[in-house]
Amino acid sequence: xxxxxxxxxxxxxxxxGDGRQLFDATSGKPIATASTKGLDLGAALQxxxxxxxxxxxxxxxxxxxxxLKGMSVAIHEARDDLIALARENSGNTRGDAKxxxxxxxxxxxxxxxxxxxxxxxxxxxxxxxxxxxxxxRFVGQHISVSRRGVAIHINAxxxxxxxxxxxxxxxxxxxxxVLEKPGTATATVSEAIxxxxxxxxxxxxxxxxxxxxxxxxxxxxxxxxxCIAFTGSGTVGAKVRGHQRVVAMNVPVNIEADSLNASxxxxxxxxxxxxxxxxxxxxxxxxxxxxxxxxxxxxxxLVPAQLEEAVVEMLTExxxxxxxxxxxxxGTRVGPLATASQQRDVLAGLAELNKTATRxxxxxxxxxxxxxFVRPQLFRTDQGVSAAYVHEHEVFGPCxxxxxxxxxADEAVDIVSKGGGGLVCSFYSNNRDWARTLLLGLAxxxxxxxxxSKKVHDQGSGPGTVLPGQTHGGPGKAGGGxxxxxxxxxxxxxxxxxxxxxRGMLDKVLGKNSQNG
Ligand code: NAP
Numbered sequence: 001x002x003x004x005x006x007x008x009x010x011x012x013x014x015x016x017g018d019g020r021q022l023f024d025a026t027s028g029k030p031i032a033t034a035s036t037k038g039l040d041l042g043a044a045l046q047x048x049x050x051x052x053x054x055x056x057x058x059x060x061x062x063x064x065x066x067x068l069k070g071m072s073v074a075i076h077e078a079r080d081d082l083i084a085l086a087r088e089n090s091g092n093t094r095g096d097a098k099x100x101x102x103x104x105x106x107x108x109x110x111x112x113x114x115x116x117x118x119x120x121x122x123x124x125x126x127x128x129x130x131x132x133x134x135x136x137r138f139v140g141q142h143i144s145v146s147r148r149g150v151a152i153h154i155n156a157x158x159x160x161x162x163x164x165x166x167x168x169x170x171x172x173x174x175x176x177x178v179l180e181k182p183g184t185a186t187a188t189v190s191e192a193i194x195x196x197x198x199x200x201x202x203x204x205x206x207x208x209x210x211x212x213x214x215x216x217x218x219x220x221x222x223x224x225x226x227c228i229a230f231t232g233s234g235t236v237g238a239k240v241r242g243h244q245r246v247v248a249m250n251v252p253v254n255i256e257a258d259s260l261n262a263s264x265x266x267x268x269x270x271x272x273x274x275x276x277x278x279x280x281x282x283x284x285x286x287x288x289x290x291x292x293x294x295x296x297x298x299x300x301x302l303v304p305a306q307l308e309e310a311v312v313e314m315l316t317e318x319x320x321x322x323x324x325x326x327x328x329x330x331g332t333r334v335g336p337l338a339t340a341s342q343q344r345d346v347l348a349g350l351a352e353l354n355k356t357a358t359r360x361x362x363x364x365x366x367x368x369x370x371x372x373f374v375r376p377q378l379f380r381t382d383q384g385v386s387a388a389y390v391h392e393h394e395v396f397g398p399c400x401x402x403x404x405x406x407x408x409a410d411e412a413v414d415i416v417s418k419g420g421g422g423l424v425c426s427f428y429s430n431n432r433d434w435a436r437t438l439l440l441g442l443a444x445x446x447x448x449x450x451x452x453s454k455k456v457h458d459q460g461s462g463p464g465t466v467l468p469g470q471t472h473g474g475p476g477k478a479g480g481g482x483x484x485x486x487x488x489x490x491x492x493x494x495x496x497x498x499x500x501x502x503r504g505m506l507d508k509v510l511g512k513n514s515q516n517g
Pocket of ligand 1 (some may be wrong): 153154155156157158163181182183184185213214215231232233234235237238239240255256257258259294295320383394473478479
């Protein structure tokens, strides 16, 4: 059987033994194995630090941007092959695979674009020089420079392309080499992309390493200048953050974890109106896209009691149209989940939801025998803030729960914030006072808010889409992390340093800071 390879110290390696098996999500048949046993991960990190760091720091932002552009184009050119791999390994429909693969290419391209605009610099000025004493000559200037370590990126199974390479784009632009560790279960797409770049000679010396398989003793070798960006479950995220060596070395850790994203319908929205249809379209897309395996997918749907019947009716119609089946069939909208363990976890979660709430749509009847299928399911409850399981457990599949509420904006804020902090919350209203309460009440609990209204009913990107120019991450349960957001994302990979010196001498050494006016 094919064994996935890791790209370490500029060589393709395989670990000892069989390691973990990867499966075809539709048939359940094994397709590959991945092992990292016996690989020298300490040496791999050291090689990245010394070779990759040196290479990237010798390049300007514009030169790093050109590398990202090449990587983006290569992914786009290989799109159909990558889609076929995603269909087999992750059970993605064509649309689901495009969401991941085009998302990766688009984010690389976006960072290539903003990197180009930074031109020949190798570091960033952070604000203007400021007078720090009475003298106009003695100033303080903040700058950001590339960290001297490796950026370790540990990723979840659900986005083997976008999840990995959105992090890589920011890190390489910041001048920091990466070691990418995809979720093992779906790593075929990640491996294929790095192979593609390698074969086309697109990887600057030492800038990219790839680890396919278990994380092994990787974190035992981190050093002070390394950083870790993790995406996955809150439980594993806590282990990474609390890892003894990570703590001892004060390695910065960014965590993107579970999120009970909510979508709130306001009482001013009439059933059937443009805003109502926008809400229904976006909620139903989140329920079915990638079979609900999206960190940004809506899990809790808040609906004023008087609108519940209309919402259930229209969502039901949409879900009836979402055919479940073989992702290779063009008519299929919902493919299988990615792995047997995901299917087990989701079915267990649905059983728990069924105890707390009432199922109003869907069942697990008539799913194909083979593969990891779960049918879309919708629940309802009027328990509001007291529906503990609904607010605490992210069931990572095609399902969500309707929570009825009075329509009062403060009540909506109380119910949503029971989720303990999320990546995104969407709300739909044309009433500015109501929207202001939601916006200011929910902002402390979220990394992103999405306001749907009649003004944008035909334009919104949907709350489930992460755009590279906007921050991604969220407080509390969502991990407390922040990624992307255009240039903001680079700060995780750079050290901000205040330089105190003579203004004239600083200008000569660092060059002109355009922010000084
Ligand atoms: P997971 O089980 O936590 O695994 C995430 C990654 O951690 C995988 O690469 C895994 O490797 C690795 N890992 C496992 N044990 C580790 C350890 N002791 N030390 C270091 N790394 C370790 O999560 P998942 O099942 O892949 O993904 C689903 C979860 O991710 C969901 O909860 C979802 O909400 C979350 N997610 C969040 C975001 C976001 O942006 N906030 C995005 C996507 C997904 P192996 O695969 O080799 O076990």
